[in-house]
Amino acid sequence: MSDWGGGYVTDVGYVAGYHPEQAPGHLALAALISGVACEIIERPEELSYLELGAGLGFGTTLLAASNPSWRVTAIDFNPEHVAAARAFAAEAGVGNVTFLEADLATLSDQPMAALVPEADVASLHGLWSWVSEETRAGILKLLGAKVRAGGLVHVSYNALPAWQGALGLQRVVREAGRRLAGRSDRQAAAGIGVARALVAAGARHLAADPFVKQLLERLSGAAPGYLAHEFMNAAWKPVFHVDVATGMAEAKFSWVGSARLYENFPDLMMNEAERAEAARFDDPLLFELIKDISGGPALRHDIYVRGARRLGENERNRTLSGVMLTLTTRPSRFAYEFEVPAGKANLHRGFYEPAVEALAATPQTVGALLARPGIEPGHANPPELAAMLVGSGQAMVVLRPAAGPLPALDRFHAAAARLAGRFDKLDRPIALASHRLGGGLVVPALELMILSRLVTEGAAEPALWARLIAPGLEAEQAEGLGKEIARILDERTQIWRLAGVV
Ligand SMILES: C[S@@+](CC[C@H](N)C(=O)[O-])C[C@H]1O[C@@H](n2cnc3c(N)ncnc32)[C@H](O)[C@@H]1O
Incomplete structure (x- = not known):
């Protein structure tokens, strides 16, 4: 394997996905819930959005397609990802997204940084705890230079202490996998096989940990590209919230709250005694540490702001009411x-x-x-x-209550349905694009394919569509798929209407 990736997986591509936590409208809601002013919901039209480590660019292209007045910029250092992202955006007819191929470790010091516009919202999903110290420093420098005062940053990462029991799992997956196979997706699969065998053998630091057990169960159906990028990176390192917040503070960002909204409610995150301990401190970072120790999430979705404008309770409630x-x-x-x-x-x-x-x-x-x-x-x-x-x-x-379905999104959905048609499973999550929502509605791949056929063909033909979507099926399975398609049409059409997709 070549080493331009500095230890990050580059021989196997990532998987296409959409993460609602990255959408500016959602981040604005989370900021308001945490009492920080943000006008995106009141004035959604002018917005510059930046995604770092954008992978195949599906989510970035969806946000650009759903919000034609936005300027959307996405960066990734893997040319395979950038080429696929540009090709997808062209196929989907989306012109307001730019994909830049650049290494975040050094970008802020390169002339190419001039191509990155000032951002109102920046997001890095699946990047922070998977890359080196040097790359994290480069990310902070770029965010510090490019996010405007008042702008929001979303950062997700594998968090400590939730991951502490699984440190050995990742290490054994990576070390054993590298000795057993060549390509990194096969390495991850082989390494997970060794971890499972060790669990079966009763290896104490794997077998006795409930998080490891849960993780191994969740991984059984996971896409090979996801497993490679989750487990095979040299610098993979779960981190404490307080350490991320300290780094972000150096670039003038303050922590706002979680994009997973209920995580902002202590009653749902801690029992009474834990809350009493946490309440002894008025430092939000220490409060958060106690929350994480009490049972916080393994994947944190944090929001930061560069220059918080704090709202009083009445003003916050008034804004949220609208x-x-x-x-x-x-x-x-x-x-x-x-x-x-x-x-x-x-x-x-x-x-x-x-x-x-x-x-x-x-x-x-x-x-x-x-x-x-x-x-x-x-x-x-x-x-x-x-x-x-x-x-x-x-x-x-x-985001735009009065907006109807955007005809240009038919082409986005057709391209997205072709992409989803290459998935290994019809229930892999993907998303529909909506101008009204200003973002995506997460659905299984099958639902996207059905929606796309419905908007292009007008009338629904579940039995025929089942044969076209999965041509190799036996008659009985095709009949079952036809019934599933009819069920989706029956149950979901009203949800699509409400979301302004149709
Ligand atoms: C786990 S993937 C997440 C992709 C995308 N955000 C998503 O959630 O679908 C991390 C991405 O970061 C990119 N990446 C890793 N290190 C990078 C670096 N130093 N500079 C730019 N991109 C990098 C990888 O190529 C990969 O596409």
Whole structure:
């Protein structure tokens, strides 16, 4: 393997994906919930978005396609990724995204840095804890130079201490894998095989750790490219939130909160005794450390701002009341109970059921949902309502309530459906693009293929589509797929309408 990657995997490409935490509208909602002013939702048209380590560029291209007035820039040092991203954007007819091939370790000192515009929002997903110290320093320098005052940065990373029990797992996967296979995806698969054998043999530091067990279960269906980029990088290193925040502070960024919205609510993250310990400190970084030790996430999605404008509670609530939300799941499938680190979050049915019913008919502002007649006081306030609906993955922010479907997105969806057609599984997650949402709606690959056929062909033909989507299936399996397509059309069309996709 050549070494221009400085130990980062370069022989196998990454997988195409969309991560809603990276969307500016979502980040703006998270900032508001944490009491930091951000006008993206009120004025969504003028925005410069920057993604570092953009991989195949699916998410960046989707954001550009959904927001034609935005200027979108994406950087990656792997020419295979950049070439694929440019080809996809051209096929999808998206002109407001630029892909730059550059090494983030040194970019800020190169003449090419002049091509990176000032950014209102920057995002780095899956980069920070996978790259070297030198690259992290380069990233901080670039962010410091390019993110405007008031701008937001989203950074995700493998967090400590959640990963502490799995340090040995990653090491054995990488070390054993490198000795057993050539290409890094095969190395990851071989290394995971060794780790599983060690778990079966009772190796104490793997077998006894619940996080390792959970991780190995989750990895069984994972795409080979994902496994290579997760486990095979030389500099892979989970980090503490406080260390990321200290580095970001040197570049003048202050920590705002989590893009996983319910993580901003201590009651859902810690038990009473843990909260009491955390409450002894008014330093938010120490509070966060105690939260992470008490059961914080393995993958953190943090938001930083360069120059925070803190809002008073009334102003925050007033602004949040004007935010429009749409439902992303059918009411009959809405989960009123979901797992959180402190146990189970239970959404009070007396309050949330009518809210979900209202949302099933049309998008609603947070204020309108709270002002509905018969609402018992004390069950929710603007931040809690928005965080529970959106944070549970069952609603999304609507950036342009009045916007209808954008005809140009038909071409994006056709290109995305061709891309998804090359996936190894029809249930791999991907996303639909929406001008109304200003971002993507995460769906299985099959749903994207169906939507794309529906907008181009007009009438639905589930049995025929099943044969076209999966030509090699036996008659019985094709019949099953046809039924699944009919179910998706029945259950999801209203969600697509609400999201302004159709
Ligand atoms: C795990 S992937 C994540 C891709 C994308 N953000 C996503 O979530 O789909 C990390 C990406 O960072 C890129 N990368 C790693 N080191 C880099 C560097 N020094 N400069 C630029 N890009 C880098 C890799 O090529 C890869 O595409």
